[in-house]
Amino acid sequence: MRIAVIGAGVIGATLALTLVRRGHEATLIDRSDGAEAAVTGNAGAFAFADVIPMATPGILRKAPLWLLDPDGPLSIPPAYLPRIAPWLARFWRASWRDRYAAAVAAQAALMALSQAALERLVVQEGLAPFLRREGQLQVYEGEAAFRSSLPGWEERRAAGVNFHLIESAAALAEIQPGLAPRFTHGGWTSGWINVTDPALWTRALAEKSGAARLRAQAAGLRIGHDGIAVDLGGDAPLFDRVVIAAGAWSGPLARSAGLSLPLETERGYNTTLPAGAFDLRTHLTFADHGFVVSKIGEGLRIGGAVELGGLKRAPRMSRAEVLLRKAAGFLPGLVTTGGRQWMGFRPSMPDSLPVIAAAPRDPRILLAFGHGHLGLTQSAGTAEIVADLLEERAPSIDIGPFRPTRFAGASR
Numbered sequence: 246m247r248i249a250v251i252g253a254g255v256i257g258a259t260l261a262l263t264l265v266r267r268g269h270e271a272t273l274i275d276r277s278d279g280a281e282a283a284v285t286g287n288a289g290a291f292a293f294a295d296v297i298p299m300a301t302p303g304i305l306r307k308a309p310l311w312l313l314d315p316d317g318p319l320s321i322p323p324a325y326l327p328r329i330a331p332w333l334a335r336f337w338r339a340s341w342r343d344r345y346a347a348a349v350a351a352q353a354a355l356m357a358l359s360q361a362a363l364e365r366l367v368v369q370e371g372l373a374p375f376l377r378r379e380g381q382l383q384v385y386e387g388e389a390a391f392r393s394s395l396p397g398w399e400e401r402r403a404a405g406v407n408f409h410l411i412e413s414a415a416a417l418a419e420i421q422p423g424l425a426p427r428f429t430h431g432g433w434t435s436g437w438i439n440v441t442d443p444a445l446w447t448r449a450l451a452e453k454s455g456a457a458r459l460r461a462q463a464a465g466l467r468i469g470h471d472g473i474a475v476d477l478g479g480d481a482p483l484f485d486r487v488v489i490a491a492g493a494w495s496g497p498l499a500r501s502a503g504l505s506l507p508l509e510t511e512r513g514y515n516t517t518l519p520a521g522a523f524d525l526r527t528h529l530t531f532a533d534h535g536f537v538v539s540k541i542g543e544g545l546r547i548g549g550a551v552e553l554g555g556l557k558r559a560p561r562m563s564r565a566e567v568l569l570r571k572a573a574g575f576l577p578g579l580v581t582t583g584g585r586q587w588m589g590f591r592p593s594m595p596d597s598l599p600v601i602a603a604a605p606r607d608p609r610i611l612l613a614f615g616h617g618h619l620g621l622t623q624s625a626g627t628a629e630i631v632a633d634l635l636e637e638r639a640p641s642i643d644i645g646p647f648r649p650t651r652f653a654g655a656s657r
């Protein structure tokens with residue numbers, strides 16, 4: 246089959262490699278050299294333990310406090326509020342107990358598949374040198390913060406995640422020396438995996454695939470009996486199958502396949518510091534502050550947080566500065582100079598679950614986007630599911646929770 250994959254971010258690149266290895270002819274279409282992709286500057290974590298969606302029960306009590314704090318983990322530019330309101334309403338509905346529990350179960354199944362698929366890919370393609378297996382330490386300030394995190398840890402345990410809980414600063418320091426004394430408790434996930442550099446990882450997958458490359462903006466799809474034409478401005482090459490994997494920009498392409506979906510972007514910010522900034526021993530998560538510190542190449546990346554501000558608004562790099570300032574307080578030895586700031590667009594559905602499915606109107610069009618905070622993590626599993634769908638085989642997990650029509654009014 247001639248298959249076009251629109252978007253050479255981590256979902257598209259992993260899929261192209263999977264398809265080529267299964268004997269298909271794949272063409273990767275991307276308008277940029279990768280610089281725009283959210284994966285380029287992300288934190289590099291295969292966060293298989295992160296099965297808890299963003300919309301947790303009780304989120305409505307916490308969110309206003311976060312919004313009122315200018316240094317908090319969530320911000321919404323006031324002018325964007327009317328635009329994001331319908332998405333927020335769905336986000337709130339996703340936090341209700343029944344849907345939340347279903348989302349955790351769906352996320353756990355996709356995580357298990359993705360982890361197994363990643364390990365297969367690493368062996369098959371000799372990718373071990375791209376990975377760090379140094380665990381993840383999630384830290385809390387004091388007994389009360391730790392206690393309130395426990396239900397989340399219980400949910401992880403029920404989902405099969407292995408971890409152990411830590412109740413002293415001395416035990417934290419054995420894993421990560423140099424934390425401020427305010428951090429007294431933690432959760433340690435020893436099996437956690439990071440990639441040495443998510444941009445290099447993605448490029449390596451695309452190159453290994455040997456897929457044909459087209460540097461062009463896909464403006465839409467035209468459905469015909471003899472194939473699907475991808476409108477590239479002047480040109481409109483014809484394919485047997487087309488996969489939309491354009492991250493946060495997938496909305497207009499999905500519309501040309503007859504779907505109007507609540508895809509938004511959670512903008513995230515970070516700063517990458519040069520080598521020698523801090524002796525980081527593991528992937529460090531400050532969960533109550535919404536940011537992480539990870540090793541990237543020889544340096545360190547400090548960032549996360551969420552800004553619901555759409556795709557067009559200019560970045561507010563003060564958000565990255567806030568996180569760096571906080572990190573300097575949490576890691577007193579941190580050298581904060583010489584950093585490079587970045588903002589990226591997470592492709593986010595209100596229930597934190599991706600869309601992975603054949604388009605209802607025409608199953609020759611496949612959808613693979615909306616992975617939110619977890620696109621790198623879920624890339625290998627997503628690629629196996631989409632390849633199965635293309636081959637008209639049943640995927641190895643239930644993909645019902647990832648159908649595009651799960652939101653009322655999603656299908657035209």
Ligand SMILES: Cc1cc2nc3c(=O)[nH]c(=O)nc-3n(C[C@H](O)[C@H](O)[C@H](O)COP(=O)(O)OP(=O)(O)OC[C@H]3O[C@@H](n4cnc5c(N)ncnc54)[C@H](O)[C@@H]3O)c2cc1C
Pocket residue numbers: 251252253254255256257274275276277279280281282283284285286287288289290291292461462463464490491492493494495498511512513514515548549588589590591592613614615616617618619620621622623
């Ligand atoms: C600060 C931050 C930290 C993160 N940390 C992590 C992490 O540690 N672990 C994790 O799993 N996830 C993380 N994420 C999320 C992750 O980066 C995204 O979920 C992931 O990049 C989504 O992959 P994608 O391939 O769908 O989209 P992208 O990586 O954004 O790639 C989309 C590609 O599509 C192309 N494109 C778009 N529209 C068109 C068009 N019309 N025509 C042609 N090409 C088009 C773009 O140029 C781009 O290259 C983080 C995100 C941010 C912002």
